[in-house]
Amino acid sequence: MQHKNYQNKLQEHLSRLPIAQALTERDMQLLQNYALDYRLTFQELKTLHSIFIDFKMWGRNLISETFANKESLLNYYKDLHRQDIKGGRVYTQMALREEKQPTFTYKTLPMEDKILGTCPVASEKTLCCNLLTLDAARNCAFDCSYCSIRSFYPDNAVYFENNLAEKLNQLQLDPQKIYHIGTGQSSDSLIWGNSSKIFDGLLDFASKNPNVILEFKSKSNNIDYFLKRKIPRNILFTWSLNPEIIIKNEEPMTSTLASRLKAAKQISEAGNLVGFHFHPIFIYAGYDNDYKDIVDQLTTLFKPEEVATVSMGTLTFTKKTMRLIRKRNIQSKVLQMELEEIAGKYSHSTDTKVQLFRTLYQMFASWQGKVFFYLCMEEKAIWDKVFKFSYATNEDFDLAMKAAYVGKILNLP
DSSP, X not given: OHHHHHHHHHHHHHHHOTTGGGSOHHHHHHHHHHHHHXXXXXXXXXXXXXXXXXXXXXXXXXXXXXXXXXXXXXXXXXXXXXXXXXXXXXXXXXXXXXXXXXXXEEEEOOTTSOOEEEOTTOXXXXXXXXXXXXXXXXXXXXXXXXXXXXXXXXXXXEEEOTTHHHHHHHOOOOTTSOEEEESOSSSOSSTTTTGGGHHHHHHHHHHHOTTXXXXXXXXXXXXXHHHXXXXXXXXXXXXXXXXXXXHHHHOTTSOOHHHHHHHHHHHHHTTOOEXXXXXXXXXXXXXXXXHHHHHHHHHHHXXXXXXXXXXXXXXXXOHHHHHHHHHTOOOOOTTOSOOEEETTEEESOHHHXXXXXXXXXXXXXXXXXXXXXXXXXXXXXXXXXXXXXXXXXXXHHHHHHHHHHHHHHXXXX
């Protein structure tokens, strides 16, 4: 009778699990067997469920074990989880998951929908450049494991600004003020090409507003449109970079590292500034040599005067983002790291970040003082330890960045 009563309670517990579907049928059955055998409470079941999801994402196979009691069961899996995190990420050359391109449906945004916004992660607790965001397209065809963009758009719907040119013309901009606007917040800046004539509208906007620094941020090599046209000099093209092994395992659908660098070189040769984002940086076995190789390629391919900026950032999550990643039911090692809560978000410890950023920054010794380096969403104390200075406010950071970019634009040949 007790067993039957607990079965009813277990079904209630299972119904309360936020992402029960993220486990395979086999692993879910193992979890239920443990719950029945050891009479797990909801919190104990939830803890074990979360650990099982991580193991599935990390590629660890689960087998049934026998334990003396409930405490032994929970301690065994908690210890195993800690060991996997302590052991760190190890990637093979084979991608953990296949690239499966979904079928997208294309929709347009209403005229009354606001086009210009502010950086959603801006905070007085961390230094932020106060970037303005322009969402010409919303949703992304790339499938980066650490990104939650797709989770916000059900049924794989992609939204385009059908009235982009009209909305841009209606913006009230102060001609005496410099604006830094990025188009890569709700989608990759290049991936959709000139769908709904968004590139046409953006180039026209940049031409009419030379006081606007319009930044495209991408993991794509889709630049053919721009190579066939005269591009306004105030358009800045930037690429997010990671070693090829991270691209294969954690950034499905995106362009290879080699093709991103080739695209950046072509844009540079066409006369526009380029920039690079090392964000997020991954720590894994051999990461230091792999990032050094990227830096060596950059400093060989580009002169500092051709490069506006290099940014650095780490994997940073909110609790909601971590839930969304686990809910996606993918193979990924993105959450296989020690997490420390800082300013309401979860990331590496401060000491780890300092070591990581300092090491990468030192690799760029020949570009220091000639390219604008910055940290994305980090505390002033980390800036002080990495760069030996920090900005007093976000406004100071914003002004310094704009001044550096404008200076580079004015000195273009």
